Amino acid sequence: MKKAGAEKKRARRSSAAVKGASGRDPATDISPKKQANKKDVFQLFAEKVRDHKDLVSRWAVLQETRVEYFRGKDFVSFLRNHPELKDILESDSHLEVEDIVNVLLSKNLLVRCDRVVKTVRPGKRKLSTWPAHLEIYPVSSYIVGSHFF
Structure with a gap:
């Protein structure tokens, strides 16, 4: 029953x-x-960075979803210009930018992406600075000045 x-x-x-x-x-x-x-200090750090107005970001399509992204080299210069944001990390505030990004990647607070179209369009001289379509990059480690997050 x-x-x-x-x-x-x-x-x-x-x-x-x-x-x-x-x-x-x-x-x-x-x-x-x-x-x-x-709450995880890296999550608080990621939220503060994302909400900060000085970090230049754009919108793109990632796997049929609109996402906001920023360039790796912009993130490096942003952290150099705003060292007070590192204080949120408390005991990890001494970490280098590469180490911070690698921790954010390992905690899935950032996703490393690359442009879908890697060839220059006919009649153009260079690739777009801010691509409209992104794909997830298979290797998730930070290299200075490359890729989008």
């Missing part, structure tokens, strides 16, 4: 009560305020 809906809920609640309030382990139970304070 099948359990009624109320019995299923009761069974789920009783198993959750064993774990602790709201389904979390009581040994690692952290209040929401402490959890917000414990």
